[in-house]
Structures are given as C-alpha cells and as structure tokens.
Amino acid sequence: MDWHLAFQLQQASSSSASTIGNNTPLNSSTFTTLQLPPAQExxxxxxxxxxxxxxxxxxxxxxxxxxxxxxxxxxxxxxxxxxxxxxxxxxxxxxxxxxxxxxxxxxxxxxxxIPAESLTRLQELQLVLHCITLQCPRCKEVMNVDRVQFTEQSVLVCPLPRCGHKWCKSCLKTLASSQHQHKCKNSNIDRLMKRKGWKYCPGCRTPVQKETGCNHMTVSFFSLPDIYSHFCYKCGVLMVDTTFGGDVGTAVTEHYMECQLFEKRWRCSIQ
CATH class of the missing domain: 3.30.40.10 (Zinc/RING finger domain, C3HC4 (zinc finger))
Structure with a gap:
C-alpha cells in the first residue's frame, strides 16, 4: 500500500513539472531573453x-x-x-x-x-626645429632658411626680391651677384678668431666670444627670443638646437661627462 502511494506521488510530481500556470506545456517560446545594458569601458x-x-x-x-x-x-x-x-x-x-x-x-x-594663439606658437616652434633664423646684413630683415640647405651652402643670398644681398656665411663679406664661390680661409676674421680663441655658432655660423663663465653657450634666435641653441665653447659641438624641455639639461650633462665645462686656470696651493 505504501509502495502504491509513493508511485502515485511520483507521477503527480513529474506531470506538474511539465506544465505551468493553467496546464500550459513548457517550450522554448515560453522564456523571454533579457537584454542587459552594455558594460561601460x-x-x-x-x-x-x-x-x-x-x-x-x-x-x-x-x-x-x-x-x-x-x-x-x-x-x-x-x-x-x-x-x-x-x-x-x-x-x-x-x-x-x-x-x-x-x-x-x-x-x-x-x-x-588648444587655443588659436597656442597653435600659432606651436607652428613657430616647429619652424625653428627645421630652420635657421638669419638676419640679412644689408636690409636687416629677419628670415628663416632651411637648416639642411644652410649647412650645405657657403654663400647666402637674401630671398627678398627688393634686396637680393649675397654674402659669405663664414666671414660675412659682401659678394657680387655673379660670384658663386668664395674662399675665406685666410681672411682677417678667421685669423682674428683663431688668435683670440673665438668660436663660430654651429647653428648660424655667427662669431661668438666668451667673456666669462663656463663653456656652455646659449644663443637666442631673432624672431623667437625664448628659443635657444646650446653649444659647447670648448669643442664647438651643438648640444641642443632648440629648447626640448628637460632634454636641455640632459644633453648638457651627457656632453660634459666627456668634455670640459670649466677651464682649469687655477691650481690649488693648499698642501
């Protein structure tokens, strides 16, 4: 009798599990897929x-x-x-x-x-990176010339049509318009610089005389007075050609690990 009752209960349980609510059979359409919101990245x-x-x-x-x-x-x-x-x-x-x-x-x-004035300033900085700022000896106008072309040429010509002045990059001597070559190895300026120990700026080839201080020389540009070229007066090497942020200090430190920052003119006499 107990076995028969247990069998009936098992059948009732299995039949109720196959229906929901009002005896509706279960199928795949009974369930609704929930759309979860996308995860925020x-x-x-x-x-x-x-x-x-x-x-x-x-x-x-x-x-x-x-x-x-x-x-x-x-x-x-x-x-x-x-x-x-x-x-x-x-x-x-x-x-x-x-x-x-x-x-x-x-x-x-x-x-x-970035505001417009800062973008204009950025363009000036980009120009300085690829150009050399020069001043024509005759018309006194400031101009930017390509850095690579400036390095390769020994004779410079003012690009302004109303001027067209031609001069030697090394000695700054005025040249005739038809003159394309110029030798100034034995010029007075070279002899004077050699005798005085002066140096040319490796960026613009302007003669530089150190009056006092260390051998770390800083040259500003005409159009951008807060942009500098850093070179060593001892060996003439260009360390940084513009202000690269913290790289200025890094470049100077790395250079003077092998070069001489201060001239050794005095010897300690304390025994």
Whole structure:
C-alpha cells in the first residue's frame, strides 16, 4: 500500500513539472531573453590617475599611453607656453630614456582644445626645429632658411626680391651677384678668431666670444627670443638646437661627462 502511494506521488510530481500556470506545456517560446545594458569601458589617465570613460580618452600611437583629454590639453598648452618642442609623452618622460621617448603627433594635438594663439606658437616652434633664423646684413630683415640647405651652402643670398644681398656665411663679406664661390680661409676674421680663441655658432655660423663663465653657450634666435641653441665653447659641438624641455639639461650633462665645462686656470696651493 505504501509502495502504491509513493508511485502515485511520483507521477503527480513529474506531470506538474511539465506544465505551468493553467496546464500550459513548457517550450522554448515560453522564456523571454533579457537584454542587459552594455558594460561601460573605463581607463585610467596617466597624468591624474583617475578613472574616466573612454569617450574622453586619447591614446598616443607611438607608445600606447592613455590620457584624459583635459589632462593632455593642459600638459600640451604648458609645454607650448614654455617654448618646448617636440612635445613628449608625459609618461615616457618619466619611464623611458631620452633617446626613445615618443612624441605627440600632429593628429593627436588636433584632438585637444588648444587655443588659436597656442597653435600659432606651436607652428613657430616647429619652424625653428627645421630652420635657421638669419638676419640679412644689408636690409636687416629677419628670415628663416632651411637648416639642411644652410649647412650645405657657403654663400647666402637674401630671398627678398627688393634686396637680393649675397654674402659669405663664414666671414660675412659682401659678394657680387655673379660670384658663386668664395674662399675665406685666410681672411682677417678667421685669423682674428683663431688668435683670440673665438668660436663660430654651429647653428648660424655667427662669431661668438666668451667673456666669462663656463663653456656652455646659449644663443637666442631673432624672431623667437625664448628659443635657444646650446653649444659647447670648448669643442664647438651643438648640444641642443632648440629648447626640448628637460632634454636641455640632459644633453648638457651627457656632453660634459666627456668634455670640459670649466677651464682649469687655477691650481690649488693648499698642501
């Protein structure tokens, strides 16, 4: 009798499990698929270390470091205001050696909220990187010439149509318009510079005389007075041709690990 009752209960349980509500059989159409909202993608800014939504993320292509738009905009505007170009990745400046730091590309800078005056300043910094700023001895106009062409040529010509002045890059002597070659190895300026120990600026070839101080020489440009060329007065090597931010100090330190920063003119007499 107990066995028969248990069998009936088992049949009732199995039949009730196959129906729901008003004895409706279960099938695949009975269930409704729930649509979950998409997960929000976030990232951590490399400057402020806060978590932001990917909508404000700017990733640098060269190194892959990610920053929020506000932080990278502030950083870039500060570097432009300080006359620093190229603009290096904030994280690479701390993490990597100077030779392999990635730079902000043009399309990455365009994504930032940079005002028009800062963009104009940036173009000037880019121009200085690839050009030499000269002043014509005759018309006194300031001009930018290609750095590579300036290095290869020994005779310079003012590009202004109303001037066209031609002069020697080394001795600054005025040349005739038909004169394309000039030798000034034995010129008075060369003999004077050799006798006095003066040096030519390796960037613009302007004669430079050191009056006092160390051998680290700084030359400013005509049109950009806060942009400098750094060279060694001892050996004449150009260390940095523009203000690369912290790289100025790094380049000077690396150079004078092998060269002489101060002249050894005195000897200690204390025994």
């Amino acid at each position: 976030n990232f951590e800014c490399g400057v402020c270390a806060e978590v932001h939504n990917v909508n404000v993320r700017i990733s640098l292509a060269d190194c892959g470091h990610m920053f929020c738009k506000e932080c990278l905009t502030t950083y870039t505007r500060t570097k432009i205001g300080d006359g620093r170009y190229p603009i290096f990745c904030p994280e690479c400046v701390v993490e990597r050696p100077r030779a392999i730091k990635s730079q902000l590309a043009e399309n990455e800078i365009q994504q930032l909220d």
